[in-house]
Amino acid sequence: MRLFPILTTLCFALCVATGYATQLPPDIVKSEVIVFINGQKFYVHTVKGGETLYSIAKAYEVSEDVIKEHNRGLGETLNIDQTLKIPYTEKKAEKRKKKDFIQHKVSQGETFYAIARKYEISVQVLREDNPDVDPQTMSIDQVIWVRKADMGESTEEQAQEQISEYAEQLTIAANDGYKYHVVQAGETVYSLSRQFGISEEEFYALNDVKEGLKQGAMVRYPAPEEPKAAEQPVIEEQKRPTMTANGENMLFEALTSDEELKIALMLPLNVKGKINSSFVEFYQGFLLGLEDLKAAGHKTHLTLYNTRHDALRVEEIVGSAEFEGTNLIVGPVYEDELSPVLRYAHENGVPVVSPLANIEVEMSPALYQLAPKKSEKYRKIADLLDGSKDIYLIYAAENDTEFEGEMMELLRGKEYMSYTYSYDKKSIFKPKSPNATPLEDVAEILKRDKQSLFIVMAKNEIDVDRILGTISSARFSISERGMRNSLHTVLGSSRWSRFNNIDPSTFFRNNVVMISTYHAKRNARVVREFDGRFIEAYKTLPSLYAYRGYDTAMIFGEGMRQDIMYNMLDRRYIPLQTSYKFTQSQPGGTFFNQEWVRVNYNTNFKLTIE
16 A cells, blocks of 8 residues: 555656756856957856856856956846856867968068958958967967968958957957947048047057058947936836937837737839839848748748838828737838838837938938938048049040039049040040140059059940050050059949949959949858849849848848847948948937948959958
């Protein structure tokens, strides 16, 4: 009769064991994020559910007191997503085989980013193979190991993204009252000082830039002071906050991980019965983005509305019962349809994304424009206009007046000479401006010591082809005769990329630079993979509209989970290749993307984008 007590005891033991098993903390994997702070290496660990100070200390093989020592104010209770910096425990150095690596010696003024770009190798791989190298404090002749197998595998965009991620992690982990920023092409001490809200003298005091401001270098600036708690609105009292007052920003509430994101996508898929294939492709790219969000565990519900480019139709959509509860609006495409959408956004605290249009009139703190702001268009070519090059404007019978207007605004106060191009059995460059000297041959310019910048205003494809051909032929002819010629660059309109009858090698031979709203290199891994998915799904090669659709879904689908609470400022997004960074000219205004794309056709026949 002892069977019943034995079974009872056994069942109790199993129940206790099962209950205990459900409370075991998750396995803790050491973070792969490692940063240098004042010469010391730290892991950057993000706390996950169920983790304790004890379990984290055990996983990293350090004491709890050591973690507390490096994280001021840390108590026994941890919060999910809290960031901890944990001293790096040295591993036994891997014995490198010289046949597998190149030994690169750091030269004066060289940055970690520049080395990664020199060998087209991932910043992450370079850091892994050089664990004792602080990217901020490299010394001349310091040896950097470069893995041969990974050379040529990383793009410029990936390098920028990875070094920027390192700067963000350093800001979080250092917690020293500073933010860290990676210098972009075209940025200057003056522009960064204004951006950071400090004087140039303060910038120089905080950063050693005596050798000049290098692209990819990391600089720091004082972190803005956090507003006092009393000045903050009580978010808990408003489920969907709206504008607090004129000229102030809206306070958006991020969705939790288990909440469903209800998206309204408003596109003119057909107008007057005619299908618009560009917007169909945007929708298709957007769907692929939602697939990736779903794979990442984000719940989304998409409703597609055909606006037909009809303002009354948009009014009907916004007022419909189906539209209620929408918490992210993408579209409409055209500005003249925005008013009812923004009215809904203000009443319900919902962000609106304008994915393609340049907004000229409507201003709203609910509005995010993905098309880059016109005033930021030529920020990335500051190096071409810094006085190191003689500038020549080349006109033709037909000229791109929009491009010309932008250039003249950019050249205000700068010296340049202008010529009118014509063709009569040979290329003729006739002086247009009073200071332009007569030219028998464009080679006269290329023989000069100073570098040259040709800004070609011509609109006609044939004229552009002839002008570029004339310049590259002159340079080749000079080299053939063993004479020295100066370097030259040609700045052209992004419309040139649509020309079908110009040999692309002409662009490379002339160091052509264009500024574009979007660019995707088909041979880049991330674009190849997207193209493969798109072709498999839709049996056609994607256009830039499909890329922009995917980018929109990824930026705002993920952003609605956390970033939207901070208006997505000071964050760089690179879903595929093109970079996005939002700025706001004044509180209560629209959020504009400021990232134009600089496309460089280099004489080594490599296409790079910045």
